[in-house]
Amino acid sequence: MSKSSPNILISNDDGIQAPGILRLVEVAQEFGTVTVVAPDSAQSGMGHAISVGKPLRLHHEVLQNGLPGYALSGTPADCVKFATGVLMDELPDLILSGINHGANSSVSSLYSGTLSAAREGSVQGLPSIGFSLCHFDEAADMSVAQEVARVIIRAALDRPLAPGRLLNVNIPFLSTSDLKGIKITRQAKGKWTEEFDEREDPFGRKYYWLKGRFDLMDDGTDTDEYALNNGYVSVTPMMHDLTAHPQMADLVSWNLSL
């Protein structure tokens, strides 16, 4: 471990009062000094949004275990920017996000606020990890997820993560005895097929709820979806360079000219 008491920044997208962030704080405190900067309200599905043209408010908030934290009226990515840019005297040694109430596998990683906090950490050049439990119930038992987080946080403090990289950790909702282990995976190909639920308000005007069905379009055994569906924790190394490098040569052959 590089430092005897590393500085660990924790955020999430379910908001500072969600049970999942408290569970992550409890584990992180075993390893170092924890600073919590999290949204003051739920930010699920916020993708990598930042607050442009909207002022931010900061409130002090005490977590249920007594740790003082900061609640920001912004997105998860805002929280990491604010923490590293304003609040923290020195840059954190590790950034954690979660534990999210619900999976962030396959393309859901694009929409995930949890992952965006970790991705923003990677942009800042800092080792970052997002944790998600595959269970939407906020009352779900997180003791197994905590055990998984403990193993991965310890490893990430011991070993360097390549610059600009983050880890996307998804944890199936299983007992320790049913959990088969940890798999290193890639993001599965898939998409949400939208089914907008059309309704009418009391004034006769239509409105729509976005809902969807996940279609897995990948039969690989090395994917996050395969791991989760087969009882394994999924750990996917991710990056924020979105370039499709193999397609650069194809595009050159298009001979685009003005």
Place this chain on the structure above:
Amino acid sequence: MSKSSPNILISNDDGIQAPGILRLVEVAQEFGTVTVVAPDSAQSGMGHAISVGKPLRLHHEVLQNGLPGYALSGTPADCVKFATGVLMDELPDLILSGINHGANSSVSSLYSGTLSAAREGSVQGLPSIGFSLCHFDEAADMSVAQEVARVIIRAALDRPLAPGRLLNVNIPFLSTSDLKGIKITRQAKGKWTEEFDEREDPFGRKYYWLKGRFDLMDDGTDTDEYALNNGYVSVTPMMHDLTAHPQMADLVSWNLSL
């Protein structure tokens, strides 16, 4: 060209009444039948956000050139989901987003609502392109940007774009004679260094404006930033698979176990 009159879906993040989307519609109408589904308000910096737990409203809106369009009370990604999932009888042959008022190069592509509409198109398996003009003024002349869009739309209708890929097109604000050509590029390494501007409201409470300074951390001559800084249009092929494939083997060597 695969069809004599392709169906083209257009969205953006500056809102349906922004000048940039009208300029893109004008060009797209030269090639096929255009459907516009765009946010009913500005959505800059929305990243790949989607509306979770918030109902959506749809309004009919007529663009300044007389084309009927749809304004949705959601994010750019919502617009593409809604268009392809509900509004359009058949899937579009091409999805365009923009023309954004402002650059979306380097890591700004992560925060960009413009790019998220195109990225959502790629998730849906459809060829998608985001266009951004490197000028924030909504009154900026877009005739050169239109000429660039014309060349790239024609090429994208003529040739297949690999599934799951999108193009990020950034256009410098230059005259035709000063524009040097089109470069195929990769996303430059860089980050925004945050400088939160602290103020006090009339009630004595602090608030913060997120502002930042872009730090380019890449001296490559094959990047989007290099192209733009040297008078070229930048075309970056992008993907929505965020896996850092080269790091998978590194992580296997961590021997993570519970």
